[in-house]
Amino acid sequence: MELDVSTDTVTLTEQLVNIPSESRDEQAIADAVEEALRGCGHLAVERHGHTLVARTELGRSERVVIAGHLDTVPANDNLPARRDQTHLHGLGSCDMKGGVGVALKVATTLARPVRDVTWIFYEAEEIEERHNGLRKLADHHPHLLAADFAILMEPSNAGVEAGCQGTMRIDVRTTGERAHSARSWMGSNAIHAAAPVLAILADLEPRRPVIDGLQYHDGLNAVFIRGGVAGNVVPDECVVEINYRFAPDRDEAAAEAWLREVFAGYDVTVTDTAPGALPGLGVPAAAAFVEAVGGEVNPKMGWTDVARFTALGIPAVNFGPGDPLLAHKQDERVPFEDIERCERLLRSWLGGGA
Amino acid sequence: MELDVSTDTVTLTEQLVNIPSESRDEQAIADAVEEALRGCGHLAVERHGHTLVARTELGRSERVVIAGHLDTVPANDNLPARRDQTHLHGLGSCDMKGGVGVALKVATTLARPVRDVTWIFYEAEEIEERHNGLRKLADHHPHLLAADFAILMEPSNAGVEAGCQGTMRIDVRTTGERAHSARSWMGSNAIHAAAPVLAILADLEPRRPVIDGLQYHDGLNAVFIRGGVAGNVVPDECVVEINYRFAPDRDEAAAEAWLREVFAGYDVTVTDTAPGALPGLGVPAAAAFVEAVGGEVNPKMGWTDVARFTALGIPAVNFGPGDPLLAHKQDERVPFEDIERCERLLRSWLGGGA
Numbered sequence: 001m002e003l004d005v006s007t008d009t010v011t012l013t014e015q016l017v018n019i020p021s022e023s024r025d026e027q028a029i030a031d032a033v034e035e036a037l038r039g040c041g042h043l044a045v046e047r048h049g050h051t052l053v054a055r056t057e058l059g060r061s062e063r064v065v066i067a068g069h070l071d072t073v074p075a076n077d078n079l080p081a082r083r084d085q086t087h088l089h090g091l092g093s094c095d096m097k098g099g100v101g102v103a104l105k106v107a108t109t110l111a112r113p114v115r116d117v118t119w120i121f122y123e124a125e126e127i128e129e130r131h132n133g134l135r136k137l138a139d140h141h142p143h144l145l146a147a148d149f150a151i152l153m154e155p156s157n158a159g160v161e162a163g164c165q166g167t168m169r170i171d172v173r174t175t176g177e178r179a180h181s182a183r184s185w186m187g188s189n190a191i192h193a194a195a196p197v198l199a200i201l202a203d204l205e206p207r208r209p210v211i212d213g214l215q216y217h218d219g220l221n222a223v224f225i226r227g228g229v230a231g232n233v234v235p236d237e238c239v240v241e242i243n244y245r246f247a248p249d250r251d252e253a254a255a256e257a258w259l260r261e262v263f264a265g266y267d268v269t270v271t272d273t274a275p276g277a278l279p280g281l282g283v284p285a286a287a288a289f290v291e292a293v294g295g296e297v298n299p300k301m302g303w304t305d306v307a308r309f310t311a312l313g314i315p316a317v318n319f320g321p322g323d324p325l326l327a328h329k330q331d332e333r334v335p336f337e338d339i340e341r342c343e344r345l346l347r348s349w350l351g352g353g354a
Numbered sequence: 355m356e357l358d359v360s361t362d363t364v365t366l367t368e369q370l371v372n373i374p375s376e377s378r379d380e381q382a383i384a385d386a387v388e389e390a391l392r393g394c395g396h397l398a399v400e401r402h403g404h405t406l407v408a409r410t411e412l413g414r415s416e417r418v419v420i421a422g423h424l425d426t427v428p429a430n431d432n433l434p435a436r437r438d439q440t441h442l443h444g445l446g447s448c449d450m451k452g453g454v455g456v457a458l459k460v461a462t463t464l465a466r467p468v469r470d471v472t473w474i475f476y477e478a479e480e481i482e483e484r485h486n487g488l489r490k491l492a493d494h495h496p497h498l499l500a501a502d503f504a505i506l507m508e509p510s511n512a513g514v515e516a517g518c519q520g521t522m523r524i525d526v527r528t529t530g531e532r533a534h535s536a537r538s539w540m541g542s543n544a545i546h547a548a549a550p551v552l553a554i555l556a557d558l559e560p561r562r563p564v565i566d567g568l569q570y571h572d573g574l575n576a577v578f579i580r581g582g583v584a585g586n587v588v589p590d591e592c593v594v595e596i597n598y599r600f601a602p603d604r605d606e607a608a609a610e611a612w613l614r615e616v617f618a619g620y621d622v623t624v625t626d627t628a629p630g631a632l633p634g635l636g637v638p639a640a641a642a643f644v645e646a647v648g649g650e651v652n653p654k655m656g657w658t659d660v661a662r663f664t665a666l667g668i669p670a671v672n673f674g675p676g677d678p679l680l681a682h683k684q685d686e687r688v689p690f691e692d693i694e695r696c697e698r699l700l701r702s703w704l705g706g707g708a
Contacts, residue, residue: 023584073583073584073586073587074583074584076532076583095534126584126586127584127585128585165536167535167536167586169585178430178682178683178684179682179683180449180656180678180681180682180683181521181573181575181577181597181599181682182519182521182573182599182655182656182657182681183571183573183655183656183678183679183681184573184574184575184599185560185571185573186679186683187683189555189556189575189576191552191555191575191576191577191578191579191594192552192555192556192575192576193556194552194579195549195552195553195555195556198545198546198548198549198552199549199553201543201545201546201549202543202546202547202549206539217537217539219535219536219537219538219539220538221535221538221543221545221546221588222543222545222546222581222582222589223535223545223582223583223584223585223586223587223588223589224545224581224582224585224589225545225548225579225580225581225582225592226579226580226582227576227578227579228576228577228578228579228580228595229427229428229430229577230377230427230428230480230481230577230682231481231482231523231577231578231595231597231626232427232480232521232577232597232682233427233428233577233682234575234577235576235577235578238579240545241582241585243535243585243586245535245536245538272585301536301537302534302536302537303536324534324537325537325540327534327537328532328533328534328535328584328586328587329532329533329534329540329541330532
């Protein structure tokens with residue numbers, strides 16, 4: 001499949017949506033993006049796995065990373081893309097091929113930005129953190145992330161979102177003893193033993209802390225449950241996989257301690273974790289971008305790689321088209337207007353014509 | 355692998371245990387049993403799938419079916435077989451390779467029984483009823499099941515067990531709405547919605563009705579649970595697969611009606627069902643066998659193919675080595691003594707030397 005970067009950015013986004021790219025299946029989209037980038041003489045392009053890094057080398061005094069992930073959550077009967085009068089619909093349209101479309105359009109058409117830019121299109125953001133393309137760059141090629149400021153083009157209603165919530169995954173495991181289900185009183189049912197775990201999840205009222213004037217909203221959700229041996233065997237194990245999203249006033253250690261308290265008496269294993277990021281709007285580079293773009297700043301609920309840059313000491317914000325509340329929903333969509341606004345503001349901030 | 359039918363029956367059982375035969379993987383054991391049967395000039399052997407039927411054709415006035423299933427539940431770190439002073443241990447030793455060993459030994463060594471015998475060694479008893487080898491015979495070759503009486507060599511402590519409980523499988527499905535787990539309040543979590551289903555299962559006190567002087571014991575157990583879309587998505591479906599075992603005073607319709615009452619308001623689908631069988635000890639052929647074998651008669655908790663014969667109008671009982679309470683347990687085992695007693699009584703009842 002080919003991408004036509006000479007077309008308008010909404011159409012480019014539509015082309016990106018129509019290249020399926022569920023996590024771990026990003027070969028085709030990465031190939032197409034790579035081909036588009038390598039067609040540009042002003043970019044130095046590297047590929048690592050299915051992650052692409054394209055840099056301008058203009059010797060500017062400031063360098064900015066502008067990044068977006070190429071993968072999507074699993075399809076839910078929402079491909080191919082379709083349009084109505086105002087929106088592009090389809091898997092990944094909101095999270096985050098709208099942002100990728102904007103970045104790819106500006107990357108390939110703005111040859112001499114006033115700030116040097118490191119454009120990054122990366123793999124595996126939607127799954128366990130160890131697969132994340134940006135994390136792999138940080139581990140193996142950290143010089144590629146060096147910058148004064150970073151923009152993640154995650155959906156944020158074409159405005160600036162600051163900070164982000166942390167995320168932790170745990171397995172809560174109940175155990176029992178197998179027996180023939182015809183004589184179940186000889187065993188102990190591990191699935192039945194998970195009843196109180198689900199009740200805790202169903203009943204819990206999440207925190208809604210205010211930080212730097214921004215209101216966050218925790219979440220504690222079972223994302224998977226599994227148990228069972230055979231249709232006539234009392235099962236001896238049940239695993240509830242839980243995703244905890246926590247406002248950035250809690251660090252990972254505090255989040256884990258709280259989870260262990262909530263599920264006291266159960267076998268709890270942390271399987272994945274990524275810290276949140278405090279809003280950090282006091283940092284000069286962040287303040288300058290906010291001023292250039294204008295508008296209200298909102299808190300970021302979803303974990304994004306903003307937190308990764310924050311941890312590296314690089315100020316970062318989210319700024320991308322689409323309503324983050326629609327991410328991962330079957331009817332996710334992105335307004336044409338958001339795509340156009342993000343492209344215009346980004347191009348202008350980088351010194352291109354409006 | 356080969357079976358040596360000239361050896362003692364405990365050793366023959368050990369050989370059967372050491373041929374793994376989880377349901378749907380009975381090729382090897384069926385091949386071995388077929389080879390042993392085809393070596394006997396006094397048996398007319400047919401194979402259908404992985405089910406073997408071996409008949410004597412002596413023109414006796416009475417014909418009896420003697421049957422055992424070849425499959426086992428999944429392995430649980432309990433192979434190969436091992437012995438202690440009194441027992442053979444290992445997957446399937448109790449349920450029901452002890453009974454299969456006895457049947458195979460007598461089938462191959464007793465050439466002129468006083469009753470004609472239809473020996474049946476069949477596949478897929480431990481999984482959904484539609485795969486059951488005996489059911490397939492009933493559907494496609496019903497003449498092979500014609501008999502005056504049937505003995506299922508399921509474990510029954512080498513005594514006679516009469517009647518059996520029915521079994522029904524249902525799926526209880528909860529639904530919700532997907533959303534990004536970072537903004538979970540935009541969706542609705544189907545796994546959390548299953549909390550009351552598990553609570554019902556955990557809290558329910560099963561019935562223990564007495565029928566014809568025999569005490570039964572119902573059971574209601576989750577045997578599988580599954581739900582989840584991705585590690586960061588609020589799941590929109592959760593399925594609890596439940597196995598209900600019911601005493602034979604309830605027929606399938608009554609069992610289903612009761613389940614729909616217990617899970618009123620939930621989406622309930624019946625996926626598998628098999629009726630119980632009332633003890634039926636008044637039938638002459640059953641009474642005659644009970645008298646010949648002697649000892650106390652007990653109720654059968656587990657569903658066995660006794661119910662299938664009862665439905666076909668053929669009186670049937672369970673009579674086999676091993677404690678049924680150990681079936682499907684990791685440490686299942688069968689006493690040498692039970693194997694020897696069953697073989698002796700069966701051979702004697704069929705007119706062979708004691």
